[in-house]
Amino acid sequence: MTERVVRPRYDDVDVGTRLPVLTHSVGRFDLVRYAGASGDFNVIHWNDRVATAAGLPSVIAHGMLTLGVAVRLVCDWCGDPAAVVECEGRFAKPVVVPDDDTGVELVVEGVVARKLARPQVRVDLSVRCGGEKVLSRSRAVVVLG
């Protein structure tokens, strides 16, 4: 079991506080696994023929996989998924996942953007893949200690 993370205290956090960067690799295997776990079996997430017929370059990741990984950054930071009371994001660009052994890498960053009524803060999130922003307008409201 991982060590218990102590939830950051509201008074110890300022606007501009950066969360540790999270990187997460996504390959075809991960898409199949997410499909099964979430129940989202949309064929564009695992079948090239259907993805390209839909006008996409290739198979793309589930937007909710990207948002789920983004919100994980906040959960890892505060140690408790129940601390997240709001989260959202816009799937700005598709995450194209090649049929190879390496896949692609998501880079998730978060910064405290606003201190709300004690003990809540708003964390703004961004996810990039290959240098391109794939998740925009993404934020989470978190209850701190």
Next chain:
Amino acid sequence: MPLNQTFRGRVYPATAPYEVGLEKIREFADALGDKNPVSRDVEAAKAHGHPEVVAPPTFAIVLTMRAEGQVVFDPTLGLDIGRVLHRDQKFRYSRSIRAHDVLTVTVSVDGIDEVGGNDVLTLSSEVRTVEGEHVCTATSTLVSRAAGREPHDD
């Protein structure tokens, strides 16, 4: 093809109860690479003051996406499923989802719009326990791209 405007404002009956499984939460956490013990182990959850294992915040999509199928897959709506992409998603929690919760989802059609030739459908899904306690409201925006447009023009 324009969407059937009469769907705007529709509210669907609550879905059949869904029992949240402990292994389902673990499986979902695995799929996100989430190793937090609070989402795996009841003792770790209790150490954080929770009666049961807590699902990752985006877990609600397991219930809400299925429930939204009532609207999305209704042929009389006129949505071209083959060209639909998920554009936005939001969750607002009254409390987190936990193992063994028995939940229902009530879907409403909040918006049917056309933006730059693309059909835009906005749905909200209210997740409650079978006893009526509000757990989460999820808002999803889906876009059906007009032929010849790039996937995420906006």
